[in-house]
Amino acid sequence: MDVQNLLDNIQELSDLELGVLLSLIAQGHCLMTTEDDLVDDLANELSLIVSERFGLSYVVLEPDDFDSIDRFGESILEERGTQFTSEDDPQPGSLRARLTNIDIRSVSKSVRRSSRDDGRLDDRMIKNVVIAKGFNFADEYVQIQAIEIINNKRFLSPSSKDIRLIPHLNDDVFISHYHLAEHGFANLEELDHSVVSDGSSGPSKQRSSWESTQRSRLISKGVIDEIRSLGEAAAITPEVRRYLQDIITFLRLERGVDGGITPRATTQFVALAQYLAPLHGIDFVTPSLVMLAARKVYPHRVIIAEPARERSTQYGSEPGAVAELLQDLTPELVIEEVLNTVQCPI
Structure with a gap:
């Protein structure tokens, strides 16, 4: 999808898709809130948006992942062999190759590469997008660590409670958005509909067919960069x-x-x-x-x-x-x- 095609069809994007698009354009972070019983659906919808609409890697964090800095750090890292290695790769996923490594173990260190227990440098990278459910309930030390991390990452926090992030982290959040239940979850609903309407196919084939349709609507990094330039x-x-x-x-x-x-x-x-x-x-x-x-x-x-x-x-x-x-x-x-x-x- 080129820039003009996107702009011509911008009204077709859902409120959540627009929120993610603006966050990527601004290279900022977004706080998404909704009703208590819809947080899981919101996180699932965001995961479909970032992966299928923008071609980015992601991780969905549960509250248990915030128990300690070490667990939080391990949860957001790519496994070896899954990241791109060339900054010139034209695919949207190459965004991850442009990100510097973060030393999860220490907020104060300026060094961006940490030593592993076996003495080798940790060359893993952080996922393109971190979807942190209820991150406003995370331990203060985990939120302090996140301040350094999100300065280099895309960070979405689906939440349902009116509890603030710590002040410095809260000020780093670019925009916030409350998702109304009546607006639904377009991508989840489309995926569910494709499974129901194609009952003769197996689950993997149904998902493959839906993903094929989504690829035609993919918003690439080049499009995002061009819109950013137009905005500036x-x-x-x-x-x-x-x-x-x-x-x-x-x-x-x-x-x-x-x-x-x-x-x-x-x-x-x-x-x-x-x-x-x-x-x-x-x-x-x-x-x-x-x-x-x-x-x-x-x-x-x-x-x-x-x-x-x-x-x-x-x-x-x-x-x-x-x-x-x-x-x-x-x-x-x-x-x-x-x-x-x-x-x-x-």
């Missing part, structure tokens, strides 16, 4: 740039906000607005794209204040009234209030 070249007028800055300022000052509007978030906010432009068939950033970007970059970052820390209490507000105000306040409501308040350029 997207123009931002002074009026729209001022709109971006006003949203950032109002988020920082909005009542009930206790942080999360970081410089890193600002950089990613602007970048997402630009990357969205080519996906909408234009070469400039519009206010509507800025609004969409804000809804994806800030929900996992905005920190709602505890009543005692809400700034209005410094000017005489009653703690009880402040607590009542904050009771139902969410990052999503904060963002919508700011977007409704900031004057949008015509």
Whole structure:
């Protein structure tokens, strides 16, 4: 699939496929959340997307894989003989060959290659995509190790609970997305349908037929790189740039906000607005794209204040009234209030 073909058919992508595509374009990481009973389906859907739509290797991590740094490290490594060795390989899977090895055993070491027990250098590489179920429940030390790892990797975290990652790791997450049950899981459903409709064939033949169809829809690394270049070249007028800055300022000052509007978030906010432009068939950033970007970059970052820390209490507000105000306040409501308040350029 070439770039123009992808852009012509962009509406056919599901919300999850778009989330993965944007993460790959931005070379960032995505936090996917959904209802408690759908986390397994979400992880399975993401595994089909990254493998069949993008041709990337992946691993799905269960909560038990976060018990220790060693177990976490071993879980995300490729076995010998499975990785590509040439950076010039045109296939999407060659992305893994461009990644440096990570020393799993020590966050502080600058050396990227570790010694194995038998004295040989460990030449294994990390999977293209790590799908970490419930990673927000992982031990703090495992999350600290992940900060170094995800700076070199694609990292998706399907979760169902409103528990944050540790601050530095949370700030490294490019975008977040809540998947509604009513939107379903397109790839899982297509695979199930192919098995049901071809009852005369064995399971392996059914899967092979489905994979053959998916190969015609494969989004290659070259396409992703080209869209990234188009996004980086997207123009931002002074009026729209001022709109971006006003949203950032109002988020920082909005009542009930206790942080999360970081410089890193600002950089990613602007970048997402630009990357969205080519996906909408234009070469400039519009206010509507800025609004969409804000809804994806800030929900996992905005920190709602505890009543005692809400700034209005410094000017005489009653703690009880402040607590009542904050009771139902969410990052999503904060963002919508700011977007409704900031004057949008015509």
